[in-house]
Amino acid sequence: MAMQHVPGVDHGRVILYALSTCGWCARTKQLLADLGVGFSYVYVDLLAGEERDRVVREVERWNPRLSFPTVVIDDAKVIVGFREDEIREAVGA
Amino acid sequence: MMSDEEVDRFARDLALEAEAGGYHTNPDREFTRGLVRGLLANLERYGYISCPCRLAAGNREDDLDIICPCDYRDPDLADYGACYCALYVTADVEAGLSTPDPVPERRPPPAERRRQKEERAAVPGARRYPVWRCRVCGYLCARDEPPEICPICRVSRDRFERFM
Secondary structure, three states, X not given: OOOEEEOOEOOOOEEEEEOOOOHHHHHHHHHHHHOXXXXXXXXXXXXXXXXXXXXXXXXXXHOOOOOOOEEEEOOOEEEEOOXXXXXXXXXXX | OOOHHHHHHHHHHHHHHHHHOOOEXXXXXXXXHHHHHHHHHHHHHHOOOEOOOOOOOOOXXXXXXXXXXXXXXXXXXXXXXXXXXXXXXXXXXXXXXXXXOOOOOOOOOHHHHHHHXXXXXXXXXXXXXXXXXXXXXXXXXXXXXXXXXXXXXXXXXXXXXXXX
């Protein structure tokens, strides 16, 4: 799996589904990094074949519109789009 | 990988074309540069400039609605002051008079897109959209709202009237 991990303070399992070309995805990734939160991210547009299908289905499960960025925290809380306040609140940072 | 000059040239051309048609690109240069980089990356890998903030299928037929400028730009400009990726913004946002709201994804999910495609084939456009007329130059357009600025004579949206 092409998931990259950014080390940081543990605020639960934070996963960022992103596109490598998207400005809002970049801002979301930067925000998580600035907050010092440990998180994993994957650039879905850079995946191919079965791996891509699998990750697409995973994103669709949390966000049926399949839009990016999608942040999933502890397999429970989902934040779609660069919503800074919501992200800050959800990771408690 | 494209050079900075290539990116800046493409961004400048986009901005000029936008202004000529009554549209505006995002004045945040660094942010816009990032989006243009994304457009060019998509041009390179797909052969067309699909939206940098949407997952492209990689075949033109399925991605037609998200080739920049996308089908959703104008309604998003009207409702939120910016398009989905925020490459395009309204005159007020460009001038710094207002900040754009975050734009939720308007593009329907895949199953809904397939249904709409069949509907488009079955129902003529005249029954799906109102027609607006520019009272100054007579320009007609069939869409939910008139454009912010008439692309022909450049008067503002409030100079349009419902024609059909």
